[in-house]
Amino acid sequence: MSERSLCIKVKKIKGEKTLILAKKLGITNSELKIQQNTNHIYIPLVRNPDETELAKMNGQLLDFELEIKVFTKKKPQPKTLHQVLEGHLSPNLLAILPRALDIIGDIAVIDIPPELKKHKQVIGEALLKAHKNVRTVLAKVGAVSGTYRLRELEMIAGDKKTTTIHKEHGCQFQVDVATAYFSPRLSHEHKRVASIVQKGETVVDLFAGVGPFSVLIARKNADTKVYAVDINPEAIELLKRNIRLNRVDNRVIPILGDAEQAVGDKLLGVADRVIMNLPEKAIEFVDIACKAVKPSGGVVHYYAFIRLPDTLEDAQQRFSEAVEKTGRKVDTFLSAKTIRETAPYECQIVLDAKIH
Ligand SMILES: C[S@@+](CC[C@H](N)C(=O)[O-])C[C@H]1O[C@@H](n2cnc3c(N)ncnc32)[C@H](O)[C@@H]1O
Structure with a gap:
């Protein structure tokens, strides 16, 4: 996939400095791949720089040109759980969303705080979207306990299963998170x-x-x-x-x-x-x-x-x-x-x- 875009053309030697400045000004188009040839680098922009921005660029870069060029689109980055849930949960609930979760094979195990319990389904579905390799989302119900060191788990999204194959250091482990x-x-x-x-x-x-x-x-x-x-x-x-x-x-x-x-x-x-x-x-x-x-x-x-x-x-x-x-x-x-x-x-x- 490609797209025509306005860009800054500068000598390669000025490439890094230009990129830092363009990012600082908030005018880079991060969805497109930067291009280069033997002498020049081409940084795609989201819009025309305004007069003040141009003045800064003139002051710091001296030698650059603005031109239109065709750029390749970057692969979209997978969204994080927080990003998927933005707009679905209030900012104060987003703030207490757990940052850590265990991924065992294609099963994710998450510890949902009590304040978020009533949103568990939404969180589970969001997790499936954020982690493409995850098929099942389980929520921790209690602490690890008993002789066998197990914890109760609740199925909150995806396939209803507790077994999976987990890969670690070149080995494969069949795991059942409910029984062992x-x-x-x-x-x-x-x-x-x-x-x-x-x-x-x-x-x-x-x-x-x-x-x-x-x-x-x-x-x-x-x-x-x-x-x-x-x-x-x-x-x-x-x-x-x-x-x-x-x-x-x-x-x-x-x-x-x-x-x-x-x-x-x-x-x-x-x-x-x-x-x-x-x-x-x-x-x-x-x-x-x-x-x-x-x-x-x-x-x-x-x-x-x-x-x-x-x-x-x-x-x-x-x-x-x-x-x-x-x-x-x-x-x-x-x-x-x-x-x-x-x-x-x-x-x-x-x-x-x-x-x-
Ligand atoms: C914390 S788990 C560790 C399992 C494994 N070493 C690992 O790293 O995944 C402790 C294990 O000890 C087992 N266990 C508990 N008491 C035991 C005992 N008296 N004799 C033998 N195994 C026991 C439990 O069933 C559990 O699987």
Whole structure:
């Protein structure tokens, strides 16, 4: 698609300066693509500059011409949720529209504040327009809770479904947001841990969910063996599918059951590395993690929540004490950091601890 438009023609060397000035004057046509040839650049305009604007251009650019030229149209940029809703919601409601949402495969999960609840359908439809890859919009109803770490969700727009395929770091994960925990917000952690696993390691993922740590570790490291434990049968069913989907059949071993039982039954002293991603209860499982670590030692990735005024150092202290109760010792903390804010005054942290 092309269009004839008035434009400023300047020498290339003056191109950037001209563009800055034209933008400042509000006369550029951002829907058309800027053109250039060997010597000149052509900046499309929305209108003729008025006398004052021309005077400024004469003063700052010295050498330019105005002419008519045919320009190619830019592809229209997708609108943001806010832009789609402008005119449908009052400015004070637009101001409290959530900026963050989770996109899991083609499902969007949004946290709608109480003041906007009666507009949820409009918001859901707007979200489908703003995110072309989204097919289903779900609203969070409550907090994540229970042993399986699930939350109630309400369908507000699009296809009525809760299952999807989520792609992360070259892996595909079948997810059911209603029956098994999954969070795209931990994507960076999945990659970070997978990238520090060493050749030939045995890993125990104590709270594996649908397998974002386990499957990625096995995909990235051909010589590793990962025991992936979860107490939620739905999570283990999805994990089994994800193992097949990502062709890591012999390297990830799914185990349905309680972490304590699984370690006691078959994982005593097998692990070079243990992943403990059950932040609200991790401290209660430190002894189990220590039992899984090889007698020669290993690394534990410990995820937890801390609430202000608690600090990372407090978390390290608590963790070290829990390890010492098992008769073992933290050799060193390889890393200790905050991953994300999870509530006002609360954040999720991760400690990478080398256990003696
Ligand atoms: C926060 S989710 C983490 C899932 C996964 N690691 C991820 O990053 O998506 C915690 C998982 O631990 C499982 N879980 C809770 N208590 C457990 C226990 N005692 N033994 C084994 N798994 C448990 C839950 O079913 C849930 O899938």
